[in-house]
Amino acid sequence: MKLPDFWTGLAVLILGALAIIKAQGFPDVAGGASPRLFPQIMGAALMVLGGLVSARGAIRAGGIGGWEQPPWAADPLKIARLIYVPCAIIAFALFAHVLGTIPISALLIIGYAVLWRTGPLAALTFGICFSVAIYLFFTAVMRVPLPIGPVPLPF
Amino acid sequence: MGDILSGLLALGDPKLLLLIVATTLAGTVIGVLPGLNATTGAALMLPFTLTMDPISATVVLATIYGSATFAGAITAILINTPGTSASATTCLDGYPLALRGEAGRALGVATIASTFGGLVSIGFLFVAAPLMARLAYDFGPPEYFALTLFGLSMLATIGGGSAVRNLIAGAFGVLLATVGVDLLTGVERYTFGTHALYDGIGFVPVMIGIFGIAELLRQSTQLDQERHLVAMSAVKLPGWADIRRIRTTVLRSTGIGTFIGVLPAEGATIASMISYNEARRWSPNRDNFGNGEIEGIAASEAANNAAIGGSLVPTLALGIPGSPTAAIILAGLLTQGLQPGPMLFAEQGEFLGVIFAALLVANLLFIAVGLGGAPIFARITTIPVRILWPLVFLFSIVGAYAIRQSQVDVIIALAFGVIGHLMIRHGFSVVSLAIGLVLGAMVEQRLGQSVAMFRGEWWMLFTRPIALTFFALTLLALFGAQATHLIRKITRKEIAS
Numbered sequence: 328m329k330l331p332d333f334w335t336g337l338a339v340l341i342l343g344a345l346a347i348i349k350a351q352g353f354p355d356v357a358g359g360a361s362p363r364l365f366p367q368i369m370g371a372a373l374m375v376l377g378g379l380v381s382a383r384g385a386i387r388a389g390g391i392g393g394w395e396q397p398p399w400a401a402d403p404l405k406i407a408r409l410i411y412v413p414c415a416i417i418a419f420a421l422f423a424h425v426l427g428t429i430p431i432s433a434l435l436i437i438g439y440a441v442l443w444r445t446g447p448l449a450a451l452t453f454g455i456c457f458s459v460a461i462y463l464f465f466t467a468v469m470r471v472p473l474p475i476g477p478v479p480l481p482f
Numbered sequence: 483m484g485d486i487l488s489g490l491l492a493l494g495d496p497k498l499l500l501l502i503v504a505t506t507l508a509g510t511v512i513g514v515l516p517g518l519n520a521t522t523g524a525a526l527m528l529p530f531t532l533t534m535d536p537i538s539a540t541v542v543l544a545t546i547y548g549s550a551t552f553a554g555a556i557t558a559i560l561i562n563t564p565g566t567s568a569s570a571t572t573c574l575d576g577y578p579l580a581l582r583g584e585a586g587r588a589l590g591v592a593t594i595a596s597t598f599g600g601l602v603s604i605g606f607l608f609v610a611a612p613l614m615a616r617l618a619y620d621f622g623p624p625e626y627f628a629l630t631l632f633g634l635s636m637l638a639t640i641g642g643g644s645a646v647r648n649l650i651a652g653a654f655g656v657l658l659a660t661v662g663v664d665l666l667t668g669v670e671r672y673t674f675g676t677h678a679l680y681d682g683i684g685f686v687p688v689m690i691g692i693f694g695i696a697e698l699l700r701q702s703t704q705l706d707q708e709r710h711l712v713a714m715s716a717v718k719l720p721g722w723a724d725i726r727r728i729r730t731t732v733l734r735s736t737g738i739g740t741f742i743g744v745l746p747a748e749g750a751t752i753a754s755m756i757s758y759n760e761a762r763r764w765s766p767n768r769d770n771f772g773n774g775e776i777e778g779i780a781a782s783e784a785a786n787n788a789a790i791g792g793s794l795v796p797t798l799a800l801g802i803p804g805s806p807t808a809a810i811i812l813a814g815l816l817t818q819g820l821q822p823g824p825m826l827f828a829e830q831g832e833f834l835g836v837i838f839a840a841l842l843v844a845n846l847l848f849i850a851v852g853l854g855g856a857p858i859f860a861r862i863t864t865i866p867v868r869i870l871w872p873l874v875f876l877f878s879i880v881g882a883y884a885i886r887q888s889q890v891d892v893i894i895a896l897a898f899g900v901i902g903h904l905m906i907r908h909g910f911s912v913v914s915l916a917i918g919l920v921l922g923a924m925v926e927q928r929l930g931q932s933v934a935m936f937r938g939e940w941w942m943l944f945t946r947p948i949a950l951t952f953f954a955l956t957l958l959a960l961f962g963a964q965a966t967h968l969i970r971k972i973t974r975k976e977i978a979s
Contacts, residue, residue, distance in 0.1 A: 329907055329908060330908065335908050339650055339654075342654070346657055346672075349672060350671070353669050353671055354669055356667040356668075356669065360666065360667075360929060360930040360933040360934065361667075362664045362666075362667045362669040362671060364929075365656075365660055365926040365929065366657060366660050366671065366672075369653050369654075369656050369657040369660070370657070372649070372653045373650060373653050373654065373657070376646050376649055376650045376653065377650065379646055380646060380647065380650070397703070399703040399704075405702060405703050408702035408703070409699060409702040409703055411702075412695065412698050412699055412702060412875070412899075413896055413899070413900060415875070415879075416695070416879055416892060416893075416895070416896040416899075417893070417896065419879045419883070419892060420883075420889040420892040420893055420896075421889070423883065423889070424889075428880065432876055432879075432880065435875075435876070435879075436872045436875070436876055439871070439872040439875055440868060440869075440872050443868035443871065443872070444868060445868045445869075453869065453872060457872065457873055457876055458876065461876050461877065461880055462880075465880060465884055469530050469533050469884070470533055471529075471533060471884040471887075472887060473880065473883070473884065473887075474887075
């Protein structure tokens with residue numbers, strides 16, 4: 328889904344305005360640059376540049392323009408793949424501590440692989456192998472602790 | 483000279499040597515995989531560098547940068563798909579040569595030109611970075627503010643996209659840099675009461691988000707592509723006739739690449755494009771360009787590798803990234819608590835020597851990889867996407883989590899993945915966002931220090947000659963093209979009347 332330039336510019340303009348409005352609440356500190364100064368400058372820059380994009384977009388399209396539907400939007404599999412990525416990341420953030428890194432990673436990889444048309448057995452193999460390999464790489468090589476979960480690991 | 487020796491001696495440490503070899507191979511794999519490039523690779527490697535000492539971390543990122551840029555040529559020649567955008571012009575002549583059964587010759591030319599460009603540029607890095615840093619000894623906060631502002635203004639020219647959209651992305655990045663407790667005043671800004679945002683938005687989850695997760699989202703909507711390798715015999719070093727034919731082009735392109743690399747925010751892609759055009763303009767074989775001319779391959783590859791050393795000069799000496807990947811390296815340095823500039827060389831004496839030695843080894847390894855391993859690495863591109871992307875997916879999530887073992891970082895990476903994806907779809911540069919974020923805190927801090935230094939009389943900024951020069955350059959970067967266009971228009975009207 329692609330928004331017309333008019334709306335894109337307007338979104339940037341609103342973002343700049345919100346940044347300025349929020350900055351009004353920052354207290355002033357004596358004897359230095361105000362903590363409001365820079366956010367206000369950047370907010371104003373976003374407003375001006377966003378306004379420019381919006382105006383140019385409206386002029387070029389002869390109005391606010393219509394939504395642009397990309398070709399993949401008609402393919403349910405591609406939409407499922409697109410939605411799966413953020414959902415899986417949220418699932419990792421929520422359940423890594425509860426289930427452990429390897430089980431949650433394996434589940435997510437299996438789901439991902441199936442969406443990429445991998446057979447169930449191959450997906451299961453990828454899921455287990457990739458999760459164990461990445462877990463070992465992070466914990467043993469890079470010495471970064473990752474959640475183990477309720478089941479103790481044999482390694 | 484002593485620094486080079488100490489750098490080379492540091493390579494006696496088998497761990498460091500192994501790290502360089504491993505990251506050169508990893509960078510090569512990243513470079514040959516379409517969809518991943520040096521910037522994405524460096525962003526994905528950032529979490530791993532956090533557990534390393536600063537020198538090893540910089541060596542890893544710089545080696546990934548060099549090897550991924552070099553490896554882009556392999557797929558450009560063998561499957562007509564540039565592994566990185568910096569090798570896009572290599573396709574134009576590399577693939578036609580490969581189709582004629584001369585893939586080995588094309589890869590040999592690319593290897594020699596890349597290695598030459600890379601070696602000359604790291605020599606330049608070693609000489610120029612300390613000199614530039616020495617110049618910066620005289621810089622106070624006003625000069626640094628003006629310089630950083632100039633670096634930000636160069637975002638307008640990134641990647642040939644719309645200047646307005648690039649500036650919007652840059653301004654958004656700078657605005658994001660204001661999130662957290664302001665270091666100068668202690669005021670909390672845009673944290674919305676979230677403790678995790680008190681220290682600001684971390685560079686690493688943002689980089690993983692806008693480069694790694696955004697690419698995952700983009701790939702989700704792509705067609706399942708099949709790639710076919712061109713049949714090839716062994717890779718050959720170019721003969722004397724070929725070397726004579728490309729030597730001037732390689733020298734010119736190395737110069738162009740190094741120079742473009744030094745310019746803030748410009749990188750290997752622009753260097754290779756300009757060099758290719760210049761090579762075509764000056765070549766007696768210009769009509770053969772696009773049909774398998776080895777000068778075209780040499781121009782593109784010498785320039786994109788030369789841009790690496792060049793781009794690290796302002797990055798290490800001034801803290802102004804010379805390219806998108808250099809911005810990631812800068813983010814890595816800052817995350818490690820290092821402040822690029824004169825003090826970096828003063829406090830970390832062996833720093834530059836080790837970087838120099840590491841890049842030297844990496845460039846020599848390119849010869850082995852290019853001549854011996856190209857067919858093997860090219861086969862990596864035939865790995866089905868259903869295997870590749872789940873791996874990148876898991877790497878991104880676990881990498882984001884591993885930074886501070888924090889779920890918030892995973893969510894931040896996701897949020898920026900979605901933002902990055904939407905930005906790319908709407909023509910905004912995520913590279914500008916990254917550079918804005920990295921330079922944002924610096925530019926604000928230096929403005930604050932300058933204002934305090936002049937006791938609130940900010941217009942005193944314009945009384946400092948060096949700062950004034952950078953302000954003039956900033957105006958030129960922002961409005962130079964429009965001014966030239968306007969002058970031409972007026973002149974044409976006058977002539978017509």
